[in-house]
Amino acid sequence: MAATTHTVTNQAPPLVGHDVYGDDRALTEGVERHLAPELLDTVRTELGELGRAAGSAQAQEWGRQANENPPILRTHDRYGNRIDEVEFHPAWHRLMGRAVSAGLTDAWGRPGGHLRRAAGFFVWSQAEAGHGCPVSMTHAAVPALRADPELAAEWEPRLTSHVYEEGLRPAAQKAGVIFGMGMTEKQGGSDVRANTTAAEPLEAAGEYLLTGHKWFCSAPMSDGFLVLAQAPGGLSCFLVPRVLADGTRNVFAIQRLKDKLGNKSNASSEVEFDGTWARRVGEEGRGVRTIIEMVAATRVDCVIGSAAIMRQALTQAVHHATYRSAFGARLVEQPLMRNVLADLALESEAATALMLRLAAAQDAVQDRGDEQEQAFLRLAVPAAKYWVTKRCTPTVAEALECLGGNGYVEESGLPRLLRESPLNSIWEGSGNVQALDVLRALQREPQALNAFLVEVGLARGADHRLDTAVKDLLTELADLDGIEARARRLVERMALVLQGSLLVRFAPPEVADAFCASRLGGDWGSAFGTLPHSLDLKAVVARARIAG
Known part of the structure; x- marks a missing residue:
């Protein structure tokens, strides 16, 4: 090959060595807006360290290795004994270790715990989701687990530990543990009340043997699982440890690992219970009410995770356009590309602002028992989960296109993001489940709507397009005819006015103006890159750029 023809020019430099936290203005401003002043120095330090780690070449390599070497199921050892173990690449364990040591499993009880943990989860998820x-x-x-104070006292210190220990051993012998969840079964899916897994009580109070299956059980090498099963008193919640206190393996037969569209580094499995020992959590017959606390928290993480994917895709697109030239100018300077990038930046900042607001509300509930914030979360969480996760896939697809053919190549990392992007809209209840949950809250909990409208109303009078959108929303809420069939439209509008209210109050004027003009004012096409040309799009894109 003639080496003289292989001179590399007009390519963006590798996007490594940057601070994923410090370079994100929407994120840093949001954290400082919501966090108590006395915590700022500590949190800046911890998130800065995590941000630099997430932007390092090492973390990017771990992400690549973990996805190119997915987990392998080992059902038996060489002698034929059933072991049901899942083997992960070392890069997976390094990613897990950094996440746990950064406190990403420790929000409960820490000052500002949910906000600092949400920001950290957002930052570190950009290394690998x-x-x-x-x-x-x-x-x-x-x-x-707090539904059973005795169980909580035993397990909570292990769950919130900053130490990650791989391998199956009795939980009491480990400095930190990892948990999974098993709710859905093949005959019911989201309709968990159709579950058939049976729970037979033992003589010891609170102990049962489970028989049945779980269609989706994620991270089957976890130390324990919260699952639902039918007890004599009805559907109940149970804690299933992988290893019993005496060191023997609990009955936990992994039938297969799912071959998924994305999320390749993570193991999702089908499992069978056959006399599997379990401890009841909460009262018999109140399993959904018990485990819904877990579901509410993981739904917020769906919002955070999708916002992180969107931000990483935007970062890649802006970085490429900053260095790549075509037709005599850098891409970022060309009006049409600038319009696309600005549109993507709006989507990303709106998602970031919303996920931080949810985390701040969680802290208010935890630290002060704030009933208004609790009511706000009841509507805001499913609405945000519906909308932000829905916007993730088109955002990533458009960002990939900004790189042209380079973005379609695996080495760019964008295909992995694209495959990952639909996951959070499905996990913990798909779009219809979220929309119907919003309707349920509207019908049964009027204080939730009041709290939502109070929050949105904080921006009243600041932008006429937002004010009009809120009035239109109230009109829709007043018309109950065919409300279920209109639920998606209603929830979309709720999420948009909430995002608009946050941006009008807290984002730079050029960001808020562009968001309201497009998402609320109707001056927007059916694809990204159709913002009104009169807006200050250059400033919107500049805000989204990383330093350097």
Whole structure:
């Protein structure tokens, strides 16, 4: 080959060595807006360290290795003994170790815990998204376990530990543990009340043997799982440890690992219970009410995870356009590309602002028992989960296109993001489930709508397009005819006016103006890159750029 013809020019430099936290203005401003002043120095330091780690070549390599070497199921050892173990690439364990040591399973009880943990989860998920699943479930198991104070006292210190220990051993012998969850079964899916897994009580109070299956059980090498099963008193919640206190393996037969569209680094499995020992969590017959605390927390993580994917895709697109030239100018300077990038930046900042607001509300509930914020979360979480996760896939697809053919190549990392992007809209209840949950809250909990409208109303009078959108929303809420068939439209409008209110109050004027003109004012086409040309799009794109 003639080496003289292989001179590399007009390519963007590798996007490594940057601070994923510090270079994100929407994120840093949001954290400082919501966090108590006395915590700022500490949180800046911890998130800065994590941000630089997430932007390092090492973390990017771990992400690549974990996805190109997916987990392998080992059902038996060489002698034929059933072991049901899942083997992960070392890069997976390195990613998990950094996540746990950064406190991403530790929000409960820490000052500002949910906000600092949400920001950290957002930052570290941009290095690799798949391992976020067990991190999220471990974090979210805490409020469910608190339904049984004895269990919580035993397990919570292990779940919130900053030490990651791989391998199956009795939980009491480990400095930290990881949790999973098993709710859905093949005959019911989201309709968990159709579950058939049976729970037979033992003589010891609160102990049962489970028989049945789970169609989706994520991260099956976790130390424990919260599952639903039918007890004599009805559908109940149970804690299933992988290893019993005496060191023997609990009955936990992994039938297969799912071959998924994306999320390749993470193991999702089908499991069978056959006399599997379990401890009841909460009262018999109140399993959904018990585990819903876990679901609420993981739904917030779906919002955070999707916002992180969107931000990483935007970062890649802006970085490429900053260095790549075509037709005599850098892409970022060309009006049409600038319009596309600005549109993507609006989507990303709106998602970031919303996920931080949810985390701040969680802290208000945890730290002060704030009933208004609790009511706000009841509507805001499913609405945000519906909308932000829905916007993730088109955002990533458009960002990929900004790189042209380079973006379609695996080495760019964008195909992996694209495959990952639909996951959070499906996990913990797909779009219809979220929309119907919003309707349920509207019908049964009027204080939730009041809290939502109070929040949105904080921006009243600041932008006429937002004010008009809120009035239109109230009109829709007043018309109950065919409300279920209109639920998606209604929830979309709720999420958009909430995002608009946040941006009008807290974002730079050029960002808020562009968002309201396009998402609320109707001056927007059916694809990204159709913002009104009169807006200050250059400033919007400049805000989204990383330093350097």
